[in-house]
Amino acid sequence: MLPPTPRLPEARALIEMDRYFVLHAPRQTGKTTILDALASELTAERDIAALSFSCERAKIFSDDIAATETILLDSLRRAADLSGWSGELLPPDSWPEEQAGTRFGKALSAWCRRCPRRVVLFLDEIDALQGESLISILNQLRDGHNIRSKGYPFPASVVLCGLRDLREYKVASGGAPDRFNVASPFNIIRKSLRLGDFTTDQIAELYGQHTQATGQEFNKDAVDRVFELTQGQPWLVNALADEIITEMGATGTIGDEQVEEAKERLIRARATHLDALVARLREPRVERVIEPILAGTWPDTDSSFDDDVSYVHDLGLIRGTRDLEIANPIYREILLRVLGNRTERFVKADPHSFVLPDGRFDLPRLLQEFVVFWREHGEVLIRQEGYHEAACQIILMAFLHRLVNGGGQLDREYAAGTKRLDVLVRWPYTGPEGERLTQREAMELKVWRAGENDPLPDGLMQLDRYLDRLTLTTGALVIFNRRPEAPPWKERGAFEQATTPSGRQVTVLRV
Known part of the structure; x- marks a missing residue:
């Protein structure tokens, strides 16, 4: 994999400034992998305890705030237990008993009170939260953020990571997409980062790791063709190489002919990622944007179309x-x-x-x-x-x-x-x-x-x-x-x- 900092240079700077921000990118672009790597990198520097955990298990509890808080705290603890940290950095053995709608924030405060380092939290798959549960979690993060200056222990930096950009979270939580307001859970966030696709040099670096490990090279024509076909989409970049090496069993130097064959095989196989992508085509919001692209026409534009x-x-x-x-x-x-x-x-x-x-x-x-x-x-x-x-x-x-x-x-x-x-x-x-x-x-x-x-x-x-x-x-x-x-x-x-x-x-x- 590629190191996280060059792909997300702004993230390190925002974390150093104790900022709360959004990181978004499409599925299968390496968000979870890069968050885990960034958390490990930050924690190794001995000033920060950085932890990434997934919100996905809470997906089924749309408006059940208490159940959502329980699942999130359980996921956080499990991630901490698997981190290999020393005992002093871990959350308390039991979370404080608080009423629903305050428990998640109070639990984070209890952890930060006992942790000797600044706590940085990555909430991966935040998209899983919906309705009242999403509003509650975001409000608790906002409230904790706002009273940190009064000495209240709370995470120094929180990163909300998922598919959606800032405006989509605001809509999902009941806010207006085009402005910040006092009641919005997002009035503490001023930055939304998008994890970019690979450049040609990054593809060469990634494939170069395979060459170092095995001696098998991807020549320049192969790398250029991979970039041309994928435009650097990380899952596709990895899938093409895996198809060539694992499924096709290619030996010797890899060239653009093998890349072309792998592309056809990948499309025919319709892997899970590709199927999940095309399943979106029948969504009205997606069809409204994709149809004029296929037809070569200009769409009727309005503010809702920009959102789509x-x-x-x-x-x-x-x-x-x-x-x-x-x-x-x-x-x-x-x-x-x-x-x-x-x-x-x-x-x-x-x-x-x-x-x-x-x-x-x-x-x-x-x-x-x-x-x-x-x-x-x-x-x-x-x-x-x-x-x-x-x-x-x-x-x-x-x-x-x-x-x-x-x-x-x-x-x-x-x-x-x-x-x-x-x-x-x-x-x-x-x-x-x-x-x-x-x-x-x-x-x-x-x-x-x-x-x-x-x-x-x-x-x-x-x-x-x-x-x-x-x-x-x-x-x-x-x-x-x-x-x-x-x-x-x-x-x-x-x-x-x-x-x-x-x-x-x-x-x-x-x-």
């Missing part, structure tokens, strides 16, 4: 809160595959029938088959698709995935406001001399919506730029007609040839 964007960012599904993009290429791939599952069940064509005698992939025939599929199933699938604005993109991607994924790969690029979805088909085959070659086919998806002009001119310009970036001489532009005056379904599917602004000859399909 922050929430989806906290989940780790999007990269930032300003430019709406999926967090990394692996998530981008999984989202479309999951949303296209329903469509894939309708695709009956044999993938092997699209392979030409020379081993290349017959993309023109695939597009012709899609026209037949669209005329027969498109109307039904659009009505069934929850992400209605992005239904066309989801359906075509599912069709492509079903027929290409057996021997090739799909790369997809999309983001809110782009009004397009870019697709690259990569198909490996053997050349006439036995050499390994890769066929690349690019296409762009556009949607013609009600009240808009024909997207053909913009589509040709955008496809031109995409082909230029890929150094390809031709491609395909698919335009979906979603206007009320569109032709009947049985008449859709016209092919034509067009010329891009730079003079490339491309195929245009209108469906």
Whole structure:
């Protein structure tokens, strides 16, 4: 693992200043591991007794304050008993008997009164607390914080750690998300830190530890490809390496080819973390943010939408809160595959029938088959698709995935406001001399919506730029007609040839 301080430099400074603050990050980014490491690091310096414990066991006691306090104090004691500390640093043998709603704070005070060091407390999985229990615990922390200056023994620093940013805790505890108020449990907190993803150098450092232990190297191409695919998401960075070494049993130096294979295996396996992530896609708050990203449209923005964007960012599904993009290429791939599952069940064509005698992939025939599929199933699938604005993109991607994924790969690029979805088909085959070659086919998806002009001119310009970036001489532009005056379904599917602004000859399909 990577050392905690370089990943959280501000945390040490805030703890030294006896501050209370929030640390948040998506699931499987290393929060718990880094808290345990930071607690050990601080305690080893002999001025602080730092302890991290989980609130998750209290999850089932939403409004039962007494039960929540009992579980939290039991979890705290268990963490202390497992810490290996000397007896003088441990909490008292029994917690003081106090009425519900005050017991947690009084117990912390009793511990701090007997501990010869400053106590620093990390409340991990604070998200588990809800309703009245969350309000009570936060109020007790606030009250203890506010009377420390009068000599009241209480933890010097408290860190609330979970998925959510500060504004989400305020909403969950009944406060307004956009301002601090006197009654808010958060009026003692002025800082909210987000645990960042790995940089390329940090991935190299992490993999370098494997090299030191085993002698097996990850070359620079492998490290760069891992960063490109994951954007440094810690679980994915570790999962790719584990897939390569443990599941694939790779020997010798690891390169980008093994990384590519591991990526495909990881997506197909749909590990627990990835399943938990995609399960969020049907939440209304998540759908409201993800749908315009898939559709390439600009969302209707208001204050509640900003809250939803922050929430989806906290989940780790999007990269930032300003430019709406999926967090990394692996998530981008999984989202479309999951949303296209329903469509894939309708695709009956044999993938092997699209392979030409020379081993290349017959993309023109695939597009012709899609026209037949669209005329027969498109109307039904659009009505069934929850992400209605992005239904066309989801359906075509599912069709492509079903027929290409057996021997090739799909790369997809999309983001809110782009009004397009870019697709690259990569198909490996053997050349006439036995050499390994890769066929690349690019296409762009556009949607013609009600009240808009024909997207053909913009589509040709955008496809031109995409082909230029890929150094390809031709491609395909698919335009979906979603206007009320569109032709009947049985008449859709016209092919034509067009010329891009730079003079490339491309195929245009209108469906």
